[in-house]
Amino acid sequence: MEMLFLLDKTVIAFVAFAITLLIATYSTYAERKVAAFMQDRVGPDRAGPFGILQPLADAGKFFFKEEIIPNTSDKFLFIIGPGISMLTALMTSVVIPWGGTLQIAGRDISLQVADLNIGVLYVFAVVSLGVYGIMIGGWASNNKYSLLGAVRASSQMISYELSMGLALIALIMMTGTLSLKEIVDQQHGMNWNVFYQPFGFLLFIICAFAECNRTPFDLPECEAELVGGYHTEYSSMKLGFYMFAEYINMFISSAFMASLYFGGYNFPFMDSLGLSQNAITIIGVFVFFLKIFFFIFVFMWIRWTIPRFRYDQLMKLGWQWMIPLALLNVFVTGLVILLTGN
Amino acid sequence: MSPIAFLILATLTISSALLVVFSRNPIYSVLWLVICFFSITGHYILLDAHFLAAVNLIVYTGAIMVLFLFVIMLLNLNKETEPHKPVYLKAAAVLSGSLLMIILAASLQGYANQPPAIISESFGTAKGVGKVLFTDFLLPFEVASVLFITAMVGSVILAKKHVND
Numbered sequence: 370m371e372m373l374f375l376l377d378k379t380v381i382a383f384v385a386f387a388i389t390l391l392i393a394t395y396s397t398y399a400e401r402k403v404a405a406f407m408q409d410r411v412g413p414d415r416a417g418p419f420g421i422l423q424p425l426a427d428a429g430k431f432f433f434k435e436e437i438i439p440n441t442s443d444k445f446l447f448i449i450g451p452g453i454s455m456l457t458a459l460m461t462s463v464v465i466p467w468g469g470t471l472q473i474a475g476r477d478i479s480l481q482v483a484d485l486n487i488g489v490l491y492v493f494a495v496v497s498l499g500v501y502g503i504m505i506g507g508w509a510s511n512n513k514y515s516l517l518g519a520v521r522a523s524s525q526m527i528s529y530e531l532s533m534g535l536a537l538i539a540l541i542m543m544t545g546t547l548s549l550k551e552i553v554d555q556q557h558g559m560n561w562n563v564f565y566q567p568f569g570f571l572l573f574i575i576c577a578f579a580e581c582n583r584t585p586f587d588l589p590e591c592e593a594e595l596v597g598g599y600h601t602e603y604s605s606m607k608l609g610f611y612m613f614a615e616y617i618n619m620f621i622s623s624a625f626m627a628s629l630y631f632g633g634y635n636f637p638f639m640d641s642l643g644l645s646q647n648a649i650t651i652i653g654v655f656v657f658f659l660k661i662f663f664f665i666f667v668f669m670w671i672r673w674t675i676p677r678f679r680y681d682q683l684m685k686l687g688w689q690w691m692i693p694l695a696l697l698n699v700f701v702t703g704l705v706i707l708l709t710g711n
Numbered sequence: 712m713s714p715i716a717f718l719i720l721a722t723l724t725i726s727s728a729l730l731v732v733f734s735r736n737p738i739y740s741v742l743w744l745v746i747c748f749f750s751i752t753g754h755y756i757l758l759d760a761h762f763l764a765a766v767n768l769i770v771y772t773g774a775i776m777v778l779f780l781f782v783i784m785l786l787n788l789n790k791e792t793e794p795h796k797p798v799y800l801k802a803a804a805v806l807s808g809s810l811l812m813i814i815l816a817a818s819l820q821g822y823a824n825q826p827p828a829i830i831s832e833s834f835g836t837a838k839g840v841g842k843v844l845f846t847d848f849l850l851p852f853e854v855a856s857v858l859f860i861t862a863m864v865g866s867v868i869l870a871k872k873h874v875n876d
Contacts, residue, residue, distance in 0.1 A: 446738075486836050490765035497773025501745070504777065508738065508784045516784065523777050530774070547837050 373476070382482045385462050392661075393616040394424045400616075400669050407673040431609035439602050443509040450506025451603070451610035457499040458617040464488040465624050466550045468634045468654035471647055480654065481550055488549035489537060492625060493530070496580060500526045502614065503582075503589065507599035518598030521680065522589035526580055528687040533576035535695035539569045539702040540629060553633035558640065561632040566702070570630045572695050574667075577622040579687070581615060584672040588680050623664035624657075631660050713757055720757070724750040737783050741776065748772045760835040 398413065398420070405412025413420035438447055468480035485491050500523045507519020540562060544552050556562055563570050579586040590598030600611045627633060634653030642649070678686070727747040734740045748771050755764035833839030844852050 443738075446742075485761070487761050487765045490762070490769065490837070494765050494768035494773060497769050497777075500773075500777055501780075504780055504784070505742070508780075520781060520785070523781055527774055527777060 377478050378482055381467075381478075381480060382463065385465075385467060385482060386459065389459065389462050389617055389620060392620050392665075393613055394428070396616040396619065396665060397427065397612075398424050399665065400672075403666065403669040404673050407670075428609070431606045434605040436605040436607070437602075439510060439512070441511045442602065443511070446505050446509035447602075448607070450502050450509055451607045451614070452502070453505060454499065454502025454614040455610050455617075457495055457502060458614040458621065460495045461492050461621045462624075464491050464549050465621070466553050466628060466633055467657060469646070469650040471650050479550070480650070484548055484550045487547050489541065489547045489552075489629075492549075493534065493537075497526075497530060499580075499614075499618070502611075503599050506603070506611070510599075510602035512602050514595045514597070515599050515601045518589045518595050518601070521595075522582060522599060525582075525586065525588060525683060525687070528684065529576045529579035529586075529691070532572060532687065532691035532695045533580065535692065535699055536569045536572035536576060537629075539695075539699045540566050542699070542702055542706060549628055549633075553628050553635065556632040556635050558635060559632070559637040561630065561635075563630040566630065566698075568694075569698050569702075570626075572691060572698065573630070574626060575691065577626065578668070578671070579683075581618045581622055581668070583615075583619065583668055585675045585677045586683060587677055588683060619665060619668050620661065623661045623668070626664055627657060627660035633657055633660075716753070717757055720750050720753045724754070737786075738780070741780050741783055744779075745772055745776045748776065758835070759830065762835055762837045762840045 401423070402412045402420075404410075413423040416422040416426045438444060463482040464485055466479075466481040466484070470477045470479050472478075503522045504519045507515040507522070510516075540552075541547060543562070543565060544555055546552060546555075552562075578584075582589050588598075589595075590600065595601070600608055603611060634650075634657040636653065636656040639649055639653070644652070724747055727743045727750065730743040731740050731747060734743060748767065752764045752767050752772070755761075755767060831839070833842070
């Protein structure tokens, strides 16, 4: 039984890993198609029908490009930087509940790799480690623009982590648990947390944009001021790793938002359809991925709509608006819980 | 399973802690310290203190060490600016360090013969730690938070060049 359990978890971990990579790959294609749509262009359409093979062509190009490591760089750290970015980006997917439970041969198989009782904190811990890849890469390049990009990235991520945590505290106060699985199960049917915490969700999504270094908060790689930011000196697949890590982060934070605020794999009328549990679970997985794709689309939509902030505006927003508002949200949530008695 | 994990983690912790001291490059020192904290987090998990492990990772590894790295990267330390301490200071440091180690070892002497502690179901979870913090240790907890406020106010005052009344 123990062996079977380990086998299940290994299979789920590998599938989650493969899906994460696949979705990150196709996010690059989606990003270019969405950009093209927003700007009234066609977008990539040469490789395969509708350009569907474009990500593969891009990856091939990344692999065969000449690799340049600057002479003055710290070689070991220069090489390990993108690796750390990729590693931390991929580590978060273990606690995300991809679906309910499947019944195969009389056994219940939960579609989640690990149901930690500190799931939300685990995600936070791994996200806070993500900044090391950028900082190490930026410093090891021995280039002033890279260093400035790295410093911007780290101060931005630390600043927005605070308000992200405070936005989540209000949610945790409501759910009373840190386990992602339990949080999702509490939102059964249409009982989604976003209806109780709309303001918290707004704060959370803003912080998620800042944590992923996406526009309007992509100051770390602001090409108008810093050439390319922390990855100025990078070429070939190392640059690919940094860009890929960004797309993985985007996917994971979309999954995180969908499971925390939008009910995860729950969908309306799931009890009144009269389907078996396996069917409900499989539909739930599809629904979960639809929600994730919607959030990925929002990420892209905003990137091609809103120009980026100035750096002092970004810091001002983070410290003088986001944190007080998040604290206010915590206070109001606490007051409501106290008055209504649950 | 867990004795092997402990041995691996202990080796990692001690060797990375030694490398913090022996690295010539301060950036590498900081990075080894990060790895040291990371392996200490592993020890917390082995001891069932899950909440503490997560908080250690978030606060120390994720925030404080990033600020450390931040400052050292901007200082641009190199061979020319390396400080040279006189010999008597080095000797004094070695002596006091050894004394501290003797005291720590002596204080742990009786622990090997004690039976393992019995822990409750909620030990180490966020729920368990929260309950203990807000019942048994409420006063120390609140006093510690006052200490933090003091530190924050102090740093704001230091950072502001001209404080107008």
